[in-house]
Amino acid sequence: GAVVSQHPSRVICKSGTSVKIECRSLDFQATTMFWYRQFPKKSLMLMATSNEGSKATYEQGVEKDKFLINHASLTLSTLTVTSAHPEDSSFYICSARGPTGLNEKLFFGSGTQLSVL
Amino acid sequence: QKEVEQDPGPLSVPEGAIVSLNCTYSNSAFQYFMWYRQYSRKGPELLMYTYSSGNKEDGRFTAQVDKSSKYISLFIRDSQPSDSATYLCAIGFNFNKFYFGSGTKLNVKP
Numbered sequence: 001g002a003v004v005s006q007h008p009s010r011v012i013c014k015s016g017t018s019v020k021i022e023c024r025s026l027d028f029q030a031t032t033m034f035w036y037r038q039f040p041k042k043s044l045m046l047m048a049t050s051n052e053g054s055k056a057t058y059e060q061g062v063e064k065d066k067f068l069i070n071h072a073s074l075t076l077s078t079l080t081v082t083s084a085h086p087e088d089s090s091f092y093i094c095s096a097r098g099p100t101g102l103n104e105k106l107f108f109g110s111g112t113q114l115s116v117l
Numbered sequence: 118q119k120e121v122e123q124d125p126g127p128l129s130v131p132e133g134a135i136v137s138l139n140c141t142y143s144n145s146a147f148q149y150f151m152w153y154r155q156y157s158r159k160g161p162e163l164l165m166y167t168y169s170s171g172n173k174e175d176g177r178f179t180a181q182v183d184k185s186s187k188y189i190s191l192f193i194r195d196s197q198p199s200d201s202a203t204y205l206c207a208i209g210f211n212f213n214k215f216y217f218g219s220g221t222k223l224n225v226k227p
Contacts, residue, residue, distance in 0.1 A: 004160075006160065032212070041125075041222075042219065042220075043205065043218060043219045043220050044205070044217045046215075049213065066167070086141075086207065092160065093160050093161070097212040097213075104212060105163060105166050106163070106207065106212060106215060107163060108149065108153070108160040108161045108162070108163075109158055109160050110160040111158065111159060111160040113158060117222045
């Protein structure tokens with residue numbers, strides 16, 4: 001099956017710093033990628049939809065200036081958590097739709113555990 | 118009313134049992150139905166995908182969609198301890214918008 005690579009898998013940072021998380025589709029082109037946040041024992045909460053070459057679409061309540069998303073190529077989307085604070089600590093997961101055609105599905109990265117001290 | 122409802126469990130079964138996991142949904146226009154398995158602190162792994170309606174089988178896993186009842190199921194035959202995980206359903210109109218269930222935590226006891 002299609003592979004989506006996400007890294008880092010774990011990051012610990014100090015309050016006030018910025019953290020970048022990368023999401024890559026390894027064997028298909030993903031025109032659309034999604035970013036989620038997941039709290040312990042809770043389901044996925046969609047944060048934003050990222051389309052290659054255009055601005056991301058953020059869900060209601062998600063601060064676009066805090067969670068910067070860039071989708072510069074068909075295989076790479078990045079999420080930057082700016083000026084991170086302890087309340088931003090969470091498990092962040094990306095997904096990508098692809099490959100285009102009858103076999104299109106939604107594939108997930110392995111997730112990034114962010115801990116802000 | 119939530120778009121997708123899923124019993125969070127936990128569901129505990131003995132090894133070898135048949136497991137039935139279910140989700141209900143509110144919008145009859147949903148066409149895409151997927152089941153994911155998620156181990157702790159890992160990303161969800163796609164198990165089964167169904168478009169529109171009907172059944173699909175893959176090894177020990179069977180996915181069913183009942184559009185008249187707005188109900189989907191995932192059956193696991195001959196369950197193994199390695200099947201212990203959280204199972205998420207994902208339902209949507211298209212690939213731009215999916216609604217996820219809250220996940221059912223399954224524990225298969227040896």
